[in-house]
Amino acid sequence: MAPEQEAGVSIPVIDISGYIAGDLSRTTRIVEQLNTACRAPGFFQIIGHDVPAESRTRLFDKVAQFYDLPLTTKSALRRGLSANGARGYEAIGTMTLEDEYKDQKEGFMVGPELPPGRLLQGPNLWPDESECPGFRSTMEEYYTAVRSLSLRMFRLLALSLRLDEHYFDAFVDSRDSISMCRAHRYPQATVEAAERSRGIGAHTDFGAMTLLLQDDIGGLEVFHRPSKTWNAVPYVEDAYIVNIGDMMEWWTNGRYMSTLHRVISPVLNRDRYSVVFFNEGLLDQVIECISTCIEHGEAPPYQPISVEAHLRKRYGDGYGEDGDKAERDGEGD
Numbered sequence: 001m002a003p004e005q006e007a008g009v010s011i012p013v014i015d016i017s018g019y020i021a022g023d024l025s026r027t028t029r030i031v032e033q034l035n036t037a038c039r040a041p042g043f044f045q046i047i048g049h050d051v052p053a054e055s056r057t058r059l060f061d062k063v064a065q066f067y068d069l070p071l072t073t074k075s076a077l078r079r080g081l082s083a084n085g086a087r088g089y090e091a092i093g094t095m096t097l098e099d100e101y102k103d104q105k106e107g108f109m110v111g112p113e114l115p116p117g118r119l120l121q122g123p124n125l126w127p128d129e130s131e132c133p134g135f136r137s138t139m140e141e142y143y144t145a146v147r148s149l150s151l152r153m154f155r156l157l158a159l160s161l162r163l164d165e166h167y168f169d170a171f172v173d174s175r176d177s178i179s180m181c182r183a184h185r186y187p188q189a190t191v192e193a194a195e196r197s198r199g200i201g202a203h204t205d206f207g208a209m210t211l212l213l214q215d216d217i218g219g220l221e222v223f224h225r226p227s228k229t230w231n232a233v234p235y236v237e238d239a240y241i242v243n244i245g246d247m248m249e250w251w252t253n254g255r256y257m258s259t260l261h262r263v264i265s266p267v268l269n270r271d272r273y274s275v276v277f278f279n280e281g282l283l284d285q286v287i288e289c290i291s292t293c294i295e296h297g298e299a300p301p302y303q304p305i306s307v308e309a310h311l312r313k314r315y316g317d318g319y320g321e322d323g324d325k326a327e328r329d330g331e332g333d
Contacts, residue, residue: 009224009231012037013239017048019156027159035160038244042257043222045239046153051145053238055138056213059183060273062138067106067185067271069131077125079109083116086180086315088125092187098201104189104265105199109182110139118283119308120178143181146277150179150211153242154279157209161252162292171208171281178280178307184333186219186272189265199263199272200333205245206314207280212241212333217272220333223260230262241333247281247310250302253293263333276333283308 014033018026037044066074071091079088090107097103110124126136154168161167171177186199199219214220220233220241233241249258266272288304 009041009227009229011041011222011231011233011241012044013236014044014046015048016046016152016156020048020050020152027156031156031159034156038157038160038248038252038256040257041222041224042244042249042259043233043241043261044243045233045236045241047236047239049149049152049240051142051149051240055142055145058134058138059142059213059275060215062132062135063108063183063185063273063275064271066108066127066132066135066183069127073127073131074106074108077108077127079125082125083122084119086120087111087122096201097203098198098262101196101198101201103200104186104197105263106185106187107182109180110143111178111180114176119311120180120280120283121176139181139183142275143277146181146211146213147173147179149240150209150277150279153209153211157248157256161255161290163290168208171285172279174282177282180278180280181275182278183275184273186263186266186274188268188271191267194265194267197265199265202260202262204258204260205243205278206247206311207245207278208247208251209245209279210243210333211277212243212274213276214241214274214333215272217266217268217270219264219266219272220274221262221264223262225259245279246314247287247307250287250305251290251293253289253298253300253302255293261333274333280311281307283311 016030019030074089077089079086079090082088087109092104092106093102095103113123114121116122151173154172155165158165158167216235218235221230222233224231244256244258246258248256285307286304289300
């Protein structure tokens with residue numbers, strides 16, 4: 001189904017190479033562009049990053065190899081076997097983010113390798129090396145690279161909010177910071193099936209900021225609130241799609257927008273692949289209005305909430321489970 005494209009609605013493309021190079025004048029311009037994009041539409045694409053093209057290509061190759069494994073092999077890694085971590089494999093239809101539709105995608109999630117502990121903390125599940133050679137090492141290498149890129153993006157966000165550049169460092173880059181990387185396959189669909197399904201249903205992201213690597217098929221759409229239309233996010237070579245999540249909207253008193261988005265099932269002769277990186281942060285962090293995002297006498301629209309309480313509710317809603325079961329068993333684009 002083609003989206004109702006509204007004239008003038010576009011997803012900005014921002015070149016961050018000046019920041020990576022330490023160019024102060026170019027960084028000032030990047031920060032201005034970010035501030036505008038985060039206010040509306042809450043989605044943008046970045047180029048000029050430092051995640052190598054070879055690493056990204058190899059990642060998609062290994063992800064495709066993993067999904068070609070027999071269902072019994074993948075199911076032996078199902079997230080229900082994950083200790084407190086929501087890690088591992090998800091079959092088609094596991095999540096429901098839009099009431100009328102079960103999500104038509106497979107997922108495989110990894111996070112920081114930690115001993116079993118609190119919500120989302122725990123070891124990853126991996127296929128045997130003989131079953132999918134190079135999959136684990138490629139995923140781990142990519143996870144490290146995109147986490148580093150994510151930290152850079154949070155530092156740019158801090159500057160865009162007139163905060164110290166390292167304001168979010170502890171949230172993003174502590175030992176106990178939760179950042180989850182999920183690889184998806186969206187199976188090809190007929191026109192008729194695509195009309196009755198979603199790759200992933202309409203939702204906002206649970207965390208603070210998301211970085212998405214997608215292939216050239218596309219299918220991601222964002223909702224434009226003023227016109228009430230869905231708008232396709234075009235494929236841009238070498239780009240990451242970045243979007244603001246619920247936590248950042250609350251943190252910024254609604255200045256930065258967590259935008260509704262969805263994925264349409266691909267009506268092609270091949271599957272769609274994407275790899276998404278979620279920044280969920282520190283479980284004990286309290287999300288409350290940042291001082292630079294409130295005027296004198298203004299009342300914040302959102303009540304303070306801990307990261308853990310917020311995530312328990314959202315994971316429970318997404319999987320149709322209560323928070324405790326979501327922790328035992330286990331977001332998407």
